[in-house]
């Protein structure tokens with residue numbers, strides 16, 4: 068709860084975040100009984116996630132699919148929902164497009180779980196700002212905001228925060244999107260060693276506190292910080308001490324520029340003001356506290372008298388070879404969703420329940436603002452998905 072309040076500047080909906088935190092353990096136990104399991108996270112030591120789903124999101128969805136099929140659930144692919152059916156003041160079905168035909172499917176309740184608008188460039192530009200129009204996606208290209216629009220057309224109310232999103236540092240040459248299964252680890256292109264790096268922009272200046280705290284509490288806002296830099300790119304700089312410390316072990320086949328000389332490295336990555344860049348590095352090196360460096364804890368090895376400061380893991384950049392990893396922002400998902408009850412029931416502008424309509428996952432608004440704690444997305448999806456499913460099933 069403290070993490071949620073801290074990273075969202077106390078703007079997370081109090082009722083929803085309390086519901087999320089207080090139901091997370093029971094939801095995990097329920098999922099575990101159904102066959103899901105968790106494994107220790109041995110990846111980047113600053114992730115702050117002690118455990119992860121076995122197989123990550125890909126493993127999770129494969130297990131859910133198996134469980135659903137065992138329980139007789141029918142799954143239809145290539146069958147987008149294009150509208151909701153409203154009868155007698157009640158949402159009673161959906162219209163789907165299947166093999167080029169519009170078909171009506173009826174049900175006692177409809178639970179929408181079709182993501183936010185992260186894959187829709189027009190909506191991104193409209194709600195997040197023009198510089199988000201052409202951003203690369205970390206996820207699928209299918210979450211185009213249709214679910215949100217359909218629900219809003221039937222009386223649902225947008226709920227914050229539609230102007231911010233989750234975006235993290237990604238390899239400069241990552242593809243435009245990822246389909247589940249193509250790349251079994253969703254973090255293949257992620258470049259999450261930045262807390263240990265000196266992160267500079269094209270002009271040769273630092274622009275964030277790279278080591279503010281655990282990576283899991285800063286990565287979702289770092290994409291935006293990179294997007295705001297010139298050419299929408301930044302460079303994570305490391306030297307051989309970082310290599311030896313193992314903080315780069317997760318970078319598999321990354322885009323990287325290497326040199327034994329900082330001046331040459333700056334030339335190779337086309338830093339615009341090389342003198343300023345060299346001064347910045349020298350100044351950084353001279354202002355590091357004497358704390359013991361330890362990438363596995365918040366070591367307090369910081370820099371002073373420099374803005375922005377670096378609160379942890381400040382190491383001198385002085386031992387070649389030097390490595391520069393160019394990074395861009397990758398969009399994970401948008402925080403904008405719909406106003407719902409604690410059970411995922413969609414509410415109208417008067418705060419009344421729209422009968423028969425639920426929204427869960429990214430579609431449930433109000434939880435995240437500007438930033439997000441790692442693991443919150445799937446946990447929120449699981450907690451409110453379970454609650455909505457239980458409520459819908461007793462109708």
Ligand SMILES: Cc1cc2nc3c(=O)[nH]c(=O)nc-3n(C[C@H](O)[C@H](O)[C@H](O)COP(=O)(O)OP(=O)(O)OC[C@H]3O[C@@H](n4cnc5c(N)ncnc54)[C@H](O)[C@@H]3O)c2cc1C
Nearest residue numbers: 147148180181182205206209213253428429442443444445
């Ligand atoms: C690369 C990556 C790594 C992540 N890592 C983590 C992590 O480690 N921990 C964590 O907690 N969260 C993580 N997340 C976030 C997490 O995956 C999301 O918060 C979560 O998947 C949201 O669930 P959802 O059901 O709302 O949307 P999704 O899982 O995106 O599912 C939405 C589905 O709806 C479908 N759809 C969209 N429109 C329609 C339509 N009109 N009709 C029918 N279907 C439609 C889409 O095709 C998609 O299959 C990660 C996300 C990405 C992209």
